[in-house]
Amino acid sequence: TVDGGEVGIHAFLHVSAEEALRTAAEVDAIRTTGGAEADALHPLAGVPIAVKDLIVTEGQPTTAGSAMLQGWMSPYDATVVTKLRAAKLPILGKTNLDEFAMGSSTEHSAYGVTRNPWDITRIPGGSGGGSAAAVAAFEAPLALGTDTGGSIRQPGAMTGTVGGKPTYGAVSRYGAIAMASSLDQIGPVARTTEDAALLHELIAGHDPRDSTSLSGEVPALAEAVRSADVSGLRIGVIKQLQGEGYQEGVLARFHEALDALRAAGAEIVEVDCPSFEYALGAYYLIMPSEASSNLAKFDGVRYGTRVLPEGGPLTIERVMGSTRAAGFGDEVKRRIILGTYALSAGYYDAYYGSAQKVRTLIQQDFDAAFTKADVLISPTSPTVAFPLGEKDDDPLAMYLNDVATIPANLAGIPGLSVPGGLSEGLPVGIQFLAPIREDARAYRAGAALE
Numbered sequence: 001t002v003d004g005g006e007v008g009i010h011a012f013l014h015v016s017a018e019e020a021l022r023t024a025a026e027v028d029a030i031r032t033t034g035g036a037e038a039d040a041l042h043p044l045a046g047v048p049i050a051v052k053d054l055i056v057t058e059g060q061p062t063t064a065g066s067a068m069l070q071g072w073m074s075p076y077d078a079t080v081v082t083k084l085r086a087a088k089l090p091i092l093g094k095t096n097l098d099e100f101a102m103g104s105s106t107e108h109s110a111y112g113v114t115r116n117p118w119d120i121t122r123i124p125g126g127s128g129g130g131s132a133a134a135v136a137a138f139e140a141p142l143a144l145g146t147d148t149g150g151s152i153r154q155p156g157a158m159t160g161t162v163g164g165k166p167t168y169g170a171v172s173r174y175g176a177i178a179m180a181s182s183l184d185q186i187g188p189v190a191r192t193t194e195d196a197a198l199l200h201e202l203i204a205g206h207d208p209r210d211s212t213s214l215s216g217e218v219p220a221l222a223e224a225v226r227s228a229d230v231s232g233l234r235i236g237v238i239k240q241l242q243g244e245g246y247q248e249g250v251l252a253r254f255h256e257a258l259d260a261l262r263a264a265g266a267e268i269v270e271v272d273c274p275s276f277e278y279a280l281g282a283y284y285l286i287m288p289s290e291a292s293s294n295l296a297k298f299d300g301v302r303y304g305t306r307v308l309p310e311g312g313p314l315t316i317e318r319v320m321g322s323t324r325a326a327g328f329g330d331e332v333k334r335r336i337i338l339g340t341y342a343l344s345a346g347y348y349d350a351y352y353g354s355a356q357k358v359r360t361l362i363q364q365d366f367d368a369a370f371t372k373a374d375v376l377i378s379p380t381s382p383t384v385a386f387p388l389g390e391k392d393d394d395p396l397a398m399y400l401n402d403v404a405t406i407p408a409n410l411a412g413i414p415g416l417s418v419p420g421g422l423s424e425g426l427p428v429g430i431q432f433l434a435p436i437r438e439d440a441r442a443y444r445a446g447a448a449l450e
């Protein structure tokens with residue numbers, strides 16, 4: 001109860017009970033019959049899963065949390081969804097998110113806020129707050145998220161769940177509504193590192209439909225989790241991702257995690273990543289630039305909502321203008337304006353060009369850090385879940401919450417957030433980062449903390 005009224009978590013925007021029950025019954029029948037078909041079932045067959053509503057699904061609506069796509073049905077499945085169906089995971093429905101995945105609190109959805117199951121007056125993190133809250137509230141054992149600047153890991157931290165951002169290109173982006181294409185990755189949300197690893201392995205693999213898809217073997221993540229062996233592993237504490245701006249309770253849990261890893265045989269070293277200071281600035285230029293281009297397709301003609309202008313001629317420009325004015329929320333408009341400005345002739349070199357240079361410097365910081373350490377560690381977020389509405393009219397304060405998660409996206413490296421205990425009754429997340437294609441190292445270290 002909040003302010004005398006009953007509220008729910010509101011993790012789901014759409015529930016597909018019938019379809020999920022049908023898949024579950026199918027798996028049941030196969031198991032009962034036994035034989036070769038039963039033996040061939042995926043270990044996650046029959047385990048229900050929730051899907052972030054940025055990932056397109058045939059037969060279920062996809063809104064991206066935006067009024068622009070209200071009632072829109074995709075004519076095809078995202079590659080990850082095709083894989084879920086092939087492995088017979090019942091798809092429970094679609095989860096809430098900040099509109100087009102822009103936000104860190106799930107307060108920017110056109111369909112209402114999602115609440116944190118640990119304290120319903122607080123945010124569940126974002127943009128994938130719906131997926132994280134569904135898993136934390138035991139409404140789903142597994143979920144899919146997307147992570148452009150932390151939207152799987154930060155909600156994981158805020159809700160005490162495990163969230164993984166795979167190496168860029170490891171999981172197909174085909175059918176994930178693009179936010180910032182060079183940063184977006186789909187990844188797993190789960191209650192344990194083993195569940196996350198199994199889901200991650202299931203959705204990974206080369207896809208000719210995604211031009212940035214990696215080829216090669218899917219890493220053996222579940223095996224890494226089962227070993228959970230960190231003896232001799234060099235774990236690098238990122239100097240720049242602690243201290244100022246990080247809550248005391250978060251740092252206390254972080255230092256306990258370091259102690260636990262040390263006790264398990266890991267060697268804790270410190271690494272210096274001086275360019276991280278500029279990561280947030282670079283991200284909030286690159287991300288809006290790419291988003292402004294990706295969202296140009298919502299023109300009132302090709303997809304979803306169309307709002308006709310009042311009076312005057314029905315030119316394409318005016319239909320586009322009235323549709324976008326009504327269909328997009330404030331945060332999305334803010335970023336489109338920022339992005340188109342940064343990309344405009346005359347400013348391109350000063351803004352977008354500089355941001356791309358910073359991106360290279362951050363990659364070089366990681367390269368140097370990974371000569372001293374096998375895996376890096378930091379708090380996932382500087383704070384625990386904050387109260388709903390707290391950062392409503394301060395976009396900059398909201399952006400600052402992403403300081404620890406953004407560098408991994410800029411460099412394309414994998415990251416994993418695991419629960420690291422509580423501070424004043426609220427979950428704290430610990431983040432592990434590994435070199436490109438070395439996701440297994442992050443899972444191995446994450447499992448050691450479980």
Ligand code: GLN
Nearest residue numbers: 101102103148149150151
């Ligand atoms: N919070 C970040 C943003 O608002 C990250 C979003 C994401 O990863 N989708 O851009």
